[in-house]
Amino acid sequence: MPLLGGIRPPIAVLCVLILALAGLTAKVLGPGGEPVVPKAVLSSQQHFAEDGAIALRASIDERVTDLNRTAAALNAGAPAEPERVLSDLGRTYQKWTGTTVLDLESGKVLAARGEKIPLAWLDKDVLTGDQALIPRMVRLETGDVRLMTMAVLDRKDRPQQLLVASNSLSVPAINLGPFRTMAVVARDGEVLATAGFEQAEALNSDQERKELLFLQKQMTQLSGQAAEQTEQHPVNAKEPGSRGYPGVSGTLVGDDYNGRLATAGYASLASSDPEEKQSVAAGLGLTVVAMLPVVQQQAGEQDRELYGLVAAGALVVLGLLAAAVLWATVQRPLLRLFLESRRLVRGDLTRPVSVPRWGEAARIGFALERLREQLRGAGRAGDDSDAPHGGRSRFGTRGPLVLTAALLLLWCVPVGLLLNRTDDSVSVPTTMVNDQRDRTDLVADRVRRALNEAHADLVSTSRLIDADDPAATTGLLQDALGKHSRYAALYVVDESGDVVARAGSDQHAWSDGEDLPLVRVSGKGEKKPVIQAGAPVPKHKGTTLVGEIRVEFLNSLLKRPGLGEVRVVNADAETLAASDGFLAFEELPNEDLPDLVRAAGVQAGAGPVENGLLIREGGSVSVAAAAPFSGGGIAADIGWTVVSWQNAERFQITPYEREDRSVLAGMLGLAAIVVCLGWVYLVVSRPLRALAASAAKLADGDLKTVLYPRYQDEVGAVVRSLELLRQQLQAGRQNQARRSAEPRLGAGGR
Numbered sequence: 175m176p177l178l179g180g181i182r183p184p185i186a187v188l189c190v191l192i193l194a195l196a197g198l199t200a201k202v203l204g205p206g207g208e209p210v211v212p213k214a215v216l217s218s219q220q221h222f223a224e225d226g227a228i229a230l231r232a233s234i235d236e237r238v239t240d241l242n243r244t245a246a247a248l249n250a251g252a253p254a255e256p257e258r259v260l261s262d263l264g265r266t267y268q269k270w271t272g273t274t275v276l277d278l279e280s281g282k283v284l285a286a287r288g289e290k291i292p293l294a295w296l297d298k299d300v301l302t303g304d305q306a307l308i309p310r311m312v313r314l315e316t317g318d319v320r321l322m323t324m325a326v327l328d329r330k331d332r333p334q335q336l337l338v339a340s341n342s343l344s345v346p347a348i349n350l351g352p353f354r355t356m357a358v359v360a361r362d363g364e365v366l367a368t369a370g371f372e373q374a375e376a377l378n379s380d381q382e383r384k385e386l387l388f389l390q391k392q393m394t395q396l397s398g399q400a401a402e403q404t405e406q407h408p409v410n411a412k413e414p415g416s417r418g419y420p421g422v423s424g425t426l427v428g429d430d431y432n433g434r435l436a437t438a439g440y441a442s443l444a445s446s447d448p449e450e451k452q453s454v455a456a457g458l459g460l461t462v463v464a465m466l467p468v469v470q471q472q473a474g475e476q477d478r479e480l481y482g483l484v485a486a487g488a489l490v491v492l493g494l495l496a497a498a499v500l501w502a503t504v505q506r507p508l509l510r511l512f513l514e515s516r517r518l519v520r521g522d523l524t525r526p527v528s529v530p531r532w533g534e535a536a537r538i539g540f541a542l543e544r545l546r547e548q549l550r551g552a553g554r555a556g557d558d559s560d561a562p563h564g565g566r567s568r569f570g571t572r573g574p575l576v577l578t579a580a581l582l583l584l585w586c587v588p589v590g591l592l593l594n595r596t597d598d599s600v601s602v603p604t605t606m607v608n609d610q611r612d613r614t615d616l617v618a619d620r621v622r623r624a625l626n627e628a629h630a631d632l633v634s635t636s637r638l639i640d641a642d643d644p645a646a647t648t649g650l651l652q653d654a655l656g657k658h659s660r661y662a663a664l665y666v667v668d669e670s671g672d673v674v675a676r677a678g679s680d681q682h683a684w685s686d687g688e689d690l691p692l693v694r695v696s697g698k699g700e701k702k703p704v705i706q707a708g709a710p711v712p713k714h715k716g717t718t719l720v721g722e723i724r725v726e727f728l729n730s731l732l733k734r735p736g737l738g739e740v741r742v743v744n745a746d747a748e749t750l751a752a753s754d755g756f757l758a759f760e761e762l763p764n765e766d767l768p769d770l771v772r773a774a775g776v777q778a779g780a781g782p783v784e785n786g787l788l789i790r791e792g793g794s795v796s797v798a799a800a801a802p803f804s805g806g807g808i809a810a811d812i813g814w815t816v817v818s819w820q821n822a823e824r825f826q827i828t829p830y831e832r833e834d835r836s837v838l839a840g841m842l843g844l845a846a847i848v849v850c851l852g853w854v855y856l857v858v859s860r861p862l863r864a865l866a867a868s869a870a871k872l873a874d875g876d877l878k879t880v881l882y883p884r885y886q887d888e889v890g891a892v893v894r895s896l897e898l899l900r901q902q903l904q905a906g907r908q909n910q911a912r913r914s915a916e917p918r919l920g921a922g923g924r
Contacts, residue, residue: 180887181505181858185497188850192493192582195842196486202835203482203594210470211437213826216425218609219439221736223464224419225616226356227441229346230462232620234443234455236627237269238309238323241339243631243657245325247638253329256285259337262637264288270339271320275327278334291340295322301336309454311343311360319343319366321458343460345369349615349801351608354466355393359440361405361459363398385431389467392428392436397463399426400440404461408444418735420444421456434467468605485593489585489843496578503574504858507535508888514542515895519902523550533570534866538892541869545899548873549906570866571859575851582847590840594832598790601829602822607797610818611786613737615801618816621731621742621751625693625707626807628660628723632709636719639711641666644675651677660727669716684708684720693812695750703750703758707808725751738797738820745813747771762817764789767798771815774800795822861889869896877904 244263248254254262256275263273264287272289276282278301281293295312299305307324314320320340327335344367345356355370371390404422412418421444428436440463445453507530514527523546529539635654639647651664655677663678673681682696682704697704702725711717728751732740742751747768748759762768766789774785789796798819803810823830861884868881881897883890 180885180889181500181508181854184850184853184857185500185505187853188500188846189493189497191846191850192489192497195839195846196489196493198842199489199589199839200482200486202839203485203832211427211435211468212603212828213831215466215468215603215605216427216437216439217736217826218606218613219437219464219466220423220425220441221439221734222354222609222613222616223356223439223441223462224421224423225613225734226346226464227421227423227443227462229616229620230343230358230460231443231445231453231455233269233346233623234309234321234341234458235453236623237321237339237341238454240269240627240630240634241323241325241337243634245327245337247634248327249329250638253332256335259327260285260287263339269341271342272340274338276336276338278326278336284335289320289340291320291322291338296336300324309458311366311458312340319360343367345462346616346619349612350464351466351612354464354612355389356465357393357397357463359397359401359461359463361401363401365394365397366460368393388429388431389436389465393438393463393465396426396428396436396438396440396465397461400424400438400461400463403440404442408442428465430470431467433470435470436465436467438463438465440464466605468603485589485839492581492585496581499574499578499581500854503533503577504571504854507533507539508858508862508892511535511538511542512888512891512895514539515892515899518542518546518549519895519898533573534862535571537866538862538869541866541873542899544873545896545903548903549899571862572855575855575859579847579851582843586840586843586847589843590837593840594829594836596823596829596833597793598795600795600822600827602788602795602797602825603827606822606825606827607786607788607799610737610797610820611799611801613734614740614786614799614816614818617732617734617737617740617818618801618803619805621728621814621816622803622805622807622809624660624728624731625723625809625812628658628721629692629707629709629808631658632707632719632721635664636709636711639666639714639719641668641674641711641714641717647675648677651675660723661721662724663722665720666711667718667720668714674717678722681720682706682722684718691812692808695744698759700758705750729753732816736824737818738824740816740818743771743815743817745775745815747815747817750814764796764798764819766791767800767817767819770798770800771817774802774815774817775813789819796820797822857885857887858889861885865889865893865896868893872896872900877907 248259259275260273264270270288272291273287274283274291274293275285276293277284281296283293292312292314295310300310301307307326309324310322312320312322319342321343323339323341325337327337343358345358350356350370353370355368357365357369358367360366371386403424403426406422408420408422419441421442423439423441426438426440428438430436440461443453443455443458443460443462445456510528510530517525518527527539527543527546529543530536631654635650638650641647647666651666655661655664661678663676663681665676665678665681666674667684668674671684684694684706692708694706694708695703696706705723705725705728706720707723708718708720711719728742732742732751732753734740734753737753740753741749741756741762743749743762747762749756749762750759762771766787770785770787785801786797786799789798796819798817800815800817802815803812868879871879872881877900881893881900883893883897
């Protein structure tokens with residue numbers, strides 16, 4: 175009858191796995207249709223668009239929050255004239271293109287600053303209902319689009335007034351690099367704002383103007399496609415189980431012109447934590463598109479297809495040899511033992527047992543031969559002590575398993591550890607270095623703006639503080655601390671350095687002085703640095719409102735996918751914040767990074783510039799960048815720099831992808847070895863060794879031990895046959911003993 179289990183299934187599975195792995199090897203180690211644009215470049219454009227969307231979303235939300243905070247402060251404070259309101263607003267926040275205060279009852283404009291704000295869009299639906307005071311996008315007569323933010327001034331004993339501020343939906347003021355362009359796109363695909371396009375009059379030739387026209391058309395086309403893609407739900411747009419950017423993001427590929435292909439990344443504006451914190455900007459239906467023309471990648475080597483076939487063929491040859499070893503040394507002897515044991519059970523004792531040459535099979539075969547002799551009556555147990563016991567190999571069936579594993583490892587080890595290995599000569603696309611530099615500059619701008627916003631909040635809050643009333647001041651600080659997660663503590667310090675009122679964790683010393691910056695860092699020797707920002711309290715000379723900024727808040731601004739490890743360092747290249755764990759004021763891990771930080775801080779033209787660097791060291795390649803704080807606000811001159819670096823192995827470029835495929839092929843081969851040979855060892859080798867010991871005991875005369883088959887396979891069949899032989903021997907000896915006893919019984923009765 176056919177036998178289930180045993181030696182044949184694992185050998186068959188091993189052959190199937192080897193053939194499947196050979197086919198996979200021929201496919202993945204060949205050319206595989208290499209893309210004209212590396213995946214790493216496309217992913218970088220997607221990350222760049224996500225960074226732009228985060229910056230735009232944070233900018234819009236901050237503007238809305240600042241306006242609402244200002245309105246709340248004005249409603250709680252002493253009445254002020256509309257002109258004074260707009261004047262103080264402009265001094266505190268330099269972010270609105272135009273501001274207006276109008277009377278809600280009459281609709282009369284009471285004060286206006288900056289760009290003229292049209293009021294035709296104001297109607298009942300804007301001011302009442304569920305969508306009341308929600309920011310609106312309004313088109314000006316010039317064709318530009320503005321975001322209108324509103325807040326109600328409802329002060330005691332005064333008619334209600336509406337404070338309106340307009341913002342341009344411009345691309346965030348970040349460094350786009352020499353060739354990248356970025357656009358803000360509406361829900362219907364309309365391009366609301368662009369940045370990065372050269373002005374037509376600045377071009378030097380008709381060819382450049384044609385290329386500019388081509389890029390503009392590509393931006394319009396890709397923006398329409400991106401708007402359609404971002405209409406999806408973020409959950410449906412992602413692969414199952416994937417995380418990352420909370421909104422919808424992806425990549426697009428356009429047409430080519432003069433050997434350069436238009437690639438784009440897009441990202442919809444989304445809340446940083448949609449489940450806990452809603453975003454006004456996320457509800458506007460805006461999308462950020464980042465486009466970059468890249469040089470098309472040359473096709474891969476034509477001989478790589480043959481290269482993959484050779485590797486696959488070598489695997490097939492070694493796999494067939496391994497299967498042949500298992501068949502010849504394990505399966506065939508085991509099947510022979512099964513047939514021989516069945517023959518003896520049937521009573522065919524004329525032919526000697528065909529004994530295998532070595533191993534457990536030889537020991538079992540020799541035991542069967544001894545049992546055959548015993549069944550024929552030619553000898554008794556223990557009479558053949560001088561006969562060779564054959565097959566006392568130390569390894570037994572383990573020897574063929576080791577040989578099989580060695581044959582397969584001859585392929586797995588070179589393929590996994592030696593084939594397609596990379597070193598520090600790998601060519602990294604220049605685009606990746608530029609993107610690392612530009613994205614680092616974007617993170618630096620984001621952190622700088624966060625510090626500026628923190629200081630602006632302190633300035634706004636300081637105007638409401640009455641240092642002569644500590645109880646009211648403490649309540650105000652506790653309320654402000656609850657609204658802003660960026661602070662660990664808020665406290666008011668008088669001229670002598672004593673704390674008048676505080677909220678939050680224990681405060682640190684703050685020394686007043688005109689020559690000291692308003693953003694300071696201390697805490698050397700502590701677990702984490704202490705970052706403080708201060709704002710003088712009006713009408714109280716020497717009194718300062720101090721806010722301690724949480725290091726965790728800065729750390730959260732640095733975590734961006736595809737950027738590697740990011741840190742904020744001071745002028746001495748000492749760490750102040752990091753995307754991963756760090757020690758306060760620790761040095762940068764690579765000796766090239768401090769030099770990069772110092773080079774980025776060198777004044778060039780209008781100020782320091784960001785720098786990118788390709789580091790080849792120790793057989794690996796890393797991409798690093800440093801971007802000093804620049805721009806406006808109090809944080810621009812504090813001497814901080816954002817530095818980032820990552821190993822180029824993370825990039826999806828052809829050399830590293832081939833290395834990963836080779837490692838994967840080697841690991842899959844190793845997994846096949848472990849699974850199949852482990853299967854043989856557990857199901858055949860160990861039971862066979864136990865069977866050899868039992869057969870030897872039975873041949874030596876142990877007829878009392880019953881043999882129980884544990885498996886329904888070849889080994890189990892041999893065990894059943896041995897048990898039947900044991901029963902036959904036991905019955906034969908009982909009959910012989912009975913016949914020997916009968917004459918003596920007869921003699922005694924006479």
